[in-house]
Amino acid sequence: MTRPPRHLADLGLAERRQAVAELGEREFRADQLSRHYFGRYTDSPEDMTDLPAAARSALAQQLLPRLLTQERSLACDDGATRKMLWRLFDGALVESVLMKYPDRVTMCVSSQAGCGMGCPFCATGQAGLTRNLSTAEIVAQVVAGERALRTPAAATPAPSGDRVSNVVFMGMGEPLANYRSVIAAVRRLTDPVPGGLGISQRSVTVSTIGLVPAIARLAQEGLSVTLAVSLHAPDDEARDELVPVNRHWKVAEVLSAAWDYAAATGRRVSIEYALIKDINDQPWRADLLGSLLAGHLVHVNLIPLNPTPGSKWTASLPGVQEEFVSRIAAHGVAVTVRDTRGREIDGACGQLAARATPPRTRRTAAPPSRSP
Template sequence: MTAPMDPRTSTMPQPRQFEGRALPLIDAPPAGTRDPRPGLSGVPLEALRDWFAQRGEPAYRARQVADQLWSDRSVDLDGPRTLPAGLRAALGDAFRFDTMAETSVRPADEGLTEKALHVLDDGRTIESVLMRYPARGPRRERATICISSQAGCAVGCPFCATGELGFWRDLSSAEIVDQVRFWSRRLAADARRVTNVVFMGMGEPLLNPDEVVRAAAAISDPQRFGLGARHITISTSGVVPGIETITALAPQYTLAVSLHAVRAGLRDVLVPLNRRWPAEQVVEAATRYADVTGRRVTYEYVMIAGINDTPSDAADMAALLRGRLAHVNLIPMNPVAHTPWQPSGSERIEAFAGTLREAGLHTTVRRNRGTEIGAACGQLAAERAAQPAPAAVARRREILVERSAAALRDRPLAAPR
């Protein structure tokens, strides 16, 4: 595999530098000391074979460790004694079997949704979510895992709870994969398995492209976790160099683009990195991904009452995506304390969807899950952090009202349908 380029170079602003994003509301807690040992789940099998070979051990030792690592029953290296004690100790000195220091879980939706708050070795917190979908008609039972790629986020979309936190750090590929391993073990207790993985948790995946690509490779590798590539979705708010990176690799992952608005002034407010990569440029890059892979691109659109849900917004969306290999997923906004906005009503959402369908676009409406446990991105981590002063929350809401009002004043009339 060709090593992916890192888009955080001369073409990429560093985290926290996206013009127009609101400042984080919550100060990051002091970080603890990170464990220098890499996580085993991020180590390719070939590298593990090399490690054993350097110690005069046969290649099959790597397979023994991999079998235990990816077993749904193993939580450490003290399980099945396939390795001599001395070799187990050496392996433990060199690698971590699990990168999560602590995990707590909240259930919701009568057990169909569960959210985990993972504490990493340096005290940073990340989130992952399990969503169970019972069998219905010809559709089999599914278990989708939503995972984080960063602790915090640099993009700062104002309707997202992670935006309160600011950016803390990138996750390693092992820290990403270990979220999946956690849920795989939990599902195995009920004789169930992970069927889908989506990179839609905390962070912007394509601002951490190398580790995300490595994690996706581990999840899809038949010799490791073994989930089919078409069951993995990588999302982005529109990091064009990152889209180009994964396009060059030509995987069969699903690409999901968080669009949320088409018109520049409004998208500048809702997705601050639009000032760097406008919607049209993002969609062109995503279309190239579809052309290379033959995979339909999903466009995510959070519906916010009175902000981005008008007939004009729907017409703009239809005009931009018409004729492309695209699927649109409309998502009622999860209410977040630091914003002045509310989710669109069902009638407005259905009218919006109708405009897109008339344009020939496959369109679905997502039902939000786990609202009572804060299942939206960043909500549990924000609860754990020190809470902002009421004055800071009020000022942030004022800023968002001012910016969105200015964007709405410039909204053109909808084109005739």
């Protein structure tokens, strides 16, 4: 498989300096180039007036290739939510979402084109896996979000400022199945300029459906990112159907790995739970979930399901959702319901890409592996 072209964001700062030297330029040009990309969010040679005119185009061509081409951009919530569909160099499609809140600006990024985990209620899972994204392809989504905040068409910037403050790896793909690129992307996102974008590690969330060995590996990285576990059921019977990887690592194993992560990092684990009518929203499942989580450093994020077209899966009724919340809270567990955004713009992960992809080209999900 052809790899994406080499990009500045694929490289650490020392590697960038070496790459610039190999191109016949002085090493400090790498820092200048990095400040333009990570500090000013530009890859246009015309903007790089502090570089010699003769060097700009060559350096940009070699180290700042355009990785994302926008196919569509849809906005809702009075411009506070913007979903972007990107075409990659090989034609693969990925999505990212920019969300403005009163106190922050959050970017939801994809880590894979498609997903191989095969969760039946997820549009991305039904599309199958095309390939992993490179580190730079992940970072480029956040840089694109920064640019979007500055376009004339952008809505009034959030009170928190005119930059992305939070990044969540909750777009297309299973982040921990693309472990190396995701961890490198986290470091690019959080290293200070010119090394990276300078976002706080504590404002980055990495999600997983429960790849236990990769969770253990993440706990040893020395990062302070939030781990979000997409649990979706507290019992193995339901989770085997909703999250096929549960046949490899059961609920108890996944939660044990999550508690080890919390112990190693001191960071509260987020339990993601999509409420699906008559599938996982029964009162006894709420009680079981609460009992499993009680006493741990954890927060439950209940997600009203955004149904995909033609799917048998649909959201729980409001009264059922309210009871589910109260039963979990009765166990002393912090629980909130996620703010639902983007329903009118194919907001569920993978929906926009699915609409842009002819059905005959979609690939069947591959069975999960036991190693990250």
